[in-house]
């Protein structure tokens with residue numbers, strides 16, 4: 354309850370100077386001071402925290418799981434996804450995690466995930482700054498960032514199962530259970546010493562078998578087990594401290610791919626899942642109206658990449674732009690592949706288009722067009738896309754992005 358009030362306080366713009374002392378919390382024996390709220394999602398809050406001993410800064414994602422085991426499993430799926438691709442220069446990894454029970458309602462849990470802190474914010478923040486300052490991304494710099502996101506996706510789309518004989522699932526599971534058991538023992542000993550904490554009571558729980566691990570069962574080490582991110586958008590691409598390296602984050606939507614849709618009920622379940630996890634203006638058409646007999650694959654991310662690149666050039670998703678322009682529904686625009694660059698609208702002059710931020714080169718526009726094919730098979734796969742982007746980068750004039 355105390356922590357729910359704290360979340361509310363921060364989300365209303367509360368500041369720490371109003372508190373007599375900064376709130377603290379513990380993640381597996383490490384103490385952190387909560388400095389401020391960085392962002393929030395449906396059931397989660399992300400805080401900037403400081404390690405009280407090392408004074409290092411981190412982002413702490415706090416996921417509320419009010420609906421018992423099912424919502425905890427979902428949050429732990431996200432935890433597992435953070436370690437799956439680690440280390441990768443363009444994919445976020447988690448540093449630690451813990452599960453806490455709320456004292457006032459033991460069935461309600463909170464999952465804490467400790468992440469590296471990216472002080473430069475995300476691609477959406479850069480888009481917003483461009484809109485406010487009437488500036489645009491230097492094209493080469495943008496394409497280098499875009500290439501980094503493509504490389505992150507290549508790792509997900511072409512993931513190879515890790516581990517020795519018995520497969521990653523078996524090896525990983527055994528290792529995790531041992532680690533979690535050791536941690537739980539340490540936690541119990543500490544809890545006995547440490548009474549009177551105001552924050553939620555910490556309590557380590559073993560990770561459960563879930564979608565990510567299960568999907569690797571029976572796949573031999575070294576063999577492919579593809580995953581789709583399913584929520585590619587500018588807000589999910591953080592910018593590393595060097596200003597050039599994109600970091601793909603928010604792996605809560607990650608799912609094994611391909612998914613053959615064999616029944617109507619499965620089609621509806623996948624559609625509902627997409628509505629929950631994939632942001633509408635960036636969501637692929639095949640996820641709006643999932644057809645029985647179809648297959649949902651990694652090409653959903655290629656569509657979202659096209660929307661993301663367009664948003665970097667124009668300021669919003671192509672389908673938000675089109676539905677604002679026509680007053681039509683966003684989903685109909687997506688399903689009909691109805692979008693265009695602002696200067697392709699007959700009534701707008703080149704000057705107006707430039708003001709709207711669409712002065713992109715033809716080569717870059719062509720990348721958007723290729724990704725935004727309504728038919729998934731007509732979109733390039735991630736390898737083909739990387740090839741196209743690398744070629745485009747070579748042909749663009751230098752804008753200092755290599756410095």
Ligand SMILES: Nc1ncnc2c1ncn2[C@@H]1O[C@H](COP(=O)(O)OP(=O)(O)OP(=O)(O)O)[C@@H](O)[C@H]1O
Pocket residue numbers: 391392393394395396397398399412414468469470471472474475588589591602603605
């Ligand atoms: N590691 C980080 N460093 C800095 N800021 C972060 C970090 N992680 C998240 N944030 C901030 O918090 C916001 C919400 O994070 P995140 O997308 O993980 O939450 P979410 O609940 O999954 O959101 P969504 O509803 O978009 O899926 C981000 O847009 C970003 O501004």
